[in-house]
Amino acid sequence: GCVKRAPAGGLVDGTDGTYDYIVVGGGTSGLVVAKRLSEDPKVSVLVLEAGGSLENNANVTNPLGYGLAFGTEIDYAYQTVEQKYAGGKPQTLRAGKGLGGTSTINGLAYTRAESNQIDLWEKMGNEGWNWKNLLPYYVKSEHLDVPNAERLEGGKMTFDAAVHGKEGPLKTGWLYGTTNSTLGATLNTTFAAMGVPWNADANDGSMAGYTVYPSTVDQDLNIREDAARAYYFPIRESAKNLKVMLNTEARRLTWKTAAGNGTAGAAQTAEGVEIMTQDGKTMVMKAKKEVILSAGALVSPLLLEKSGVGNKAILAAAGIKSVVDLPTVGENLQDQANNGLKFGIANNFTETDKNAYVAYPTAEQVFGKDNVAAVAAKVKAALPGYAQQVASVNGNVTKAADLEKFFNMQYDLIFDEAQPNPIAEVLLYQQGGVWDSEYWGLLPFSRGNLHVTAANASTTSATGAKINPNFFMLGWDVTQQVGAANFIRRMYGTAPFKDVVGPEDTPGLKTVPADADEKAMGDWLKQNYRSNFHPVGTAAMMPREVGGVVDSQLKVYGTANVRVVDASILPFQVCGHLVSTLYAVSERASDLIKASAKA
Ligand SMILES: Cc1cc2nc3c(=O)[nH]c(=O)nc-3n(C[C@H](O)[C@H](O)[C@H](O)COP(=O)(O)OP(=O)(O)OC[C@H]3O[C@@H](n4cnc5c(N)ncnc54)[C@H](O)[C@@H]3O)c2cc1C
Structure with missing residues (x-):
């Protein structure tokens, strides 16, 4: 049911409610903004959330319950169009419906980004958005609860206190389930033999290597730490100027009919x-x-789009009147593809280790020192073609020349000599009696889009839009995914880990032989992937002339008072999981909003 709050200090409740700020979506990012803006008691804030409170939903609170919420009423389970470059099947894109948003159903991983990939945001024209400025906000949002020495040692968990917060709202730590395992040390030696070094803290801006990552978890209560638990429940009684309307769907923005409305060039309010x-x-x-x-x-x-801000032709087709002509709204959709390889467990290895082991190998570690230059050259040569293909997907609303510049920037991050970004996240755990290595290529070039199909389509149903991520559209995306699969096969064949590994279960050598070429492995991967559930970029922060939807203040071009603060604004994919970066971005956005109110 609704969070009930007596209207307080000048706030009007109900049908003609007026607030200083309205935050649409009480999810991961929205609750950060709501909390921070409401810190000033003179400011009134309304949060509109389509779902309900999930405080007592056991599929949410259980920190080891990943997947329990899938397919339930709190999973939007949006459907994409058939993926023509990837086996022809549609994909399910999961997202959480309820206070806390997708942080209530996610995998809890707390990993940030590579510092030079945040610096890229500034390089492409977003003033002030760089790692140096964002790191304090990662720290501000976080409250790392350090496990005792026995747990740290048993789980082989290390961290650099200098880059973690101690007083932020968001509790992080390590999940229970780790015993004094031999596996951590075994993997360390195995990865070292593959040229992948131990990374004592992947959250300091350099992610490559092998590590044991922290999670968003309240270790004292052994409960998932989602955005509601971190940013809203602690203040719900005290913040009288913050109102949350649950089970309430935002349908569209309404515009002031002041002079200038509808006039080309005038900012809309x-x-x-x-x-x-x-x-x-x-x-x-x-x-x-x-x-x-x-x-x-x-x-x-x-x-x-439903409010008239978007591509005129798309809006007209859906019967929506254009208010701001901003043709790149909904473009630049970037997600990753997730695959899994499975192997048998050998030699009576009985430790049921639930630790968060992860490898972030670089291109050189995936393709080998001798081959990486040839791979890089092939990708470099393909970039102009990639740019043209993406431009044609979006009807040239982003120019191929601009996309080519962006793709060169991403290429530089992948093949940078000083600080190469990792190109895959490789997990390892036991499940159903086998070793399971779920993984995803981190930096695909493919871009798709999503658009509204009808003026009155609900945004909260799985069918309200046409969504097309274009998985595996471009050659590198296949190369990266196949390279990581082969890296995983090598890892399972490398001592000392290989001593506890049985025969390959999935795909299995009969299905994809050991010497399979990129096409054979790629075809299997395209038949057996899912979305990695990391969609970003659909209201990208970039200069307007190169296709941006929001400026570096996160304000929507052509509007005077509308911002976007969520995963839509990330101009590029990041190598970490998304929430840590979204919490940091939302913290910084809150300060920008406060500063502009004072100005
Ligand atoms: C299955 C899964 C596993 C993941 N695992 C991880 C992980 O381990 N670590 C990690 O860091 N990231 C992970 N992610 C990604 C991460 O959780 C999301 O990227 C992030 O939570 C998105 O935050 P957001 O603020 O952009 O949107 P959300 O958190 O999704 O917030 C959007 C909110 O808006 C509400 N809403 C939508 N439409 C309307 C409307 N019309 N009116 C009112 N309200 C509306 C929604 O109900 C929701 O509460 C995972 C994602 C998924 C789906």
Whole structure:
């Protein structure tokens, strides 16, 4: 049911509610912004959340319950169109419905980004967005609870205290389930033999190597630490100026009809947000200052389109009147593809280790010192073609010349000599009596899009939009994914780990022989992948002339008071899992919003 709050200090509740700020989406990013803006008691904040409270949902709270919430009423399970470059099948894109958003159903991994890939945001024209400026916000958001010495030693967990927060709202730590295992040391020696060194802390801006990553978990309560638990539950009684409407769907923005509305070039001012309440009532909630869209990378661009902000032709086809012509809304969708290899367990290895072992190998470690230059040359030569292909996917609303520049920047990160970004995340755990290595290529070049299909389509149903990530559209994306599969095969064949490894189970050498070429392995991977659930970029922060949707203040071009703060604004994919970076971005965004209110 609804979070009930008595209207306080000048706040109006109900049908003609007016607030300083309206935050659309009480998810990972939205709750950060709501908490921070409401720190000023004179400022009123309304959060509109489509789902309910998940505080007592056991599929959410159980920190070892990954997957339990999938397919339940709190999983949007959006469907893509058939993926023509990847086996022809549609894919399911999961996202969490409820207070806390996707942080309530995710895998809890807390890994950040490579410092030079955040620096790239500034290099492409987003002033102020670099690692040096963002690191303090990663720290501000975090509260690392350090396990006792016995747990640290048993789980082979290390960290650099200088890059972690001690007083932030978000509790991080390591999951229980780790015993005094021999596996950590075994893997360390194995990866070292493969040229992949131990990384004592992958959260300091350099991710490559082998490590044991922390999780978003409240270790004292042994409960998932999602955005609601971190950023909202602790203040729900005290923050009288913050109201959360649950089970309330934002339908579209409404605009002020002041002079200039509809005139080319004049910035549009949002009046508020049209909502549909739980009992089907439609009304408008008004914002005196700003509307902040935090509905996630799969929804915020759709809300812009439904409000008349987007590609004129797409809006016209859906019967929506154009308010701001911003043709790249919904473009630049970047996700990763997730595959898994499985192997038998040999030599009566009985330790049921649940530790968060991860390898982040670089291109050189994946393809080998002798081959990496040839791989790089092939990718470099293909970049102009990639740019043209992506431009044609989006009807040339992003120019091939601009995309080629961006692709060169991403290429530089992949093949950089000083600080190469890892190209795969390789996990290892036991499940169902086998070794399971789920993995994903970290830096694909493919880009797709999502667009609204009808003016009144709900953004909270799995069918409200046409979503196309274009998995495996471009050659590198296949090369990277196949390279990582072969890396995993080598890892299972390398001592001392290989001593506890039985025959390959999936795909199995009969299905994909040991000497299979890129095409054979690639074809199997394309038949057996899923989305990695890391969609970003659909309202990208970039200069407008190169295809951006928001500026470096996260303000939507052509509007005076609408921002996007969520995974939509990331211009490029990052190598870490997303929430740590989203918490940091939202913390920084909150400061930008506060500063602009003072100015
Ligand atoms: C299965 C899965 C596993 C993952 N594992 C990890 C992991 O281990 N570590 C990690 O860091 N990341 C992981 N991720 C990714 C990460 O959780 C997400 O990228 C991140 O939570 C997205 O945050 P966001 O703020 O962009 O959107 P969200 O957190 O999704 O917030 C959007 C909110 O808006 C609400 N909303 C949507 N439409 C409307 C509307 N019309 N009106 C009102 N409200 C609306 C939603 O209900 C939701 O609460 C995973 C994701 C998935 C799906």
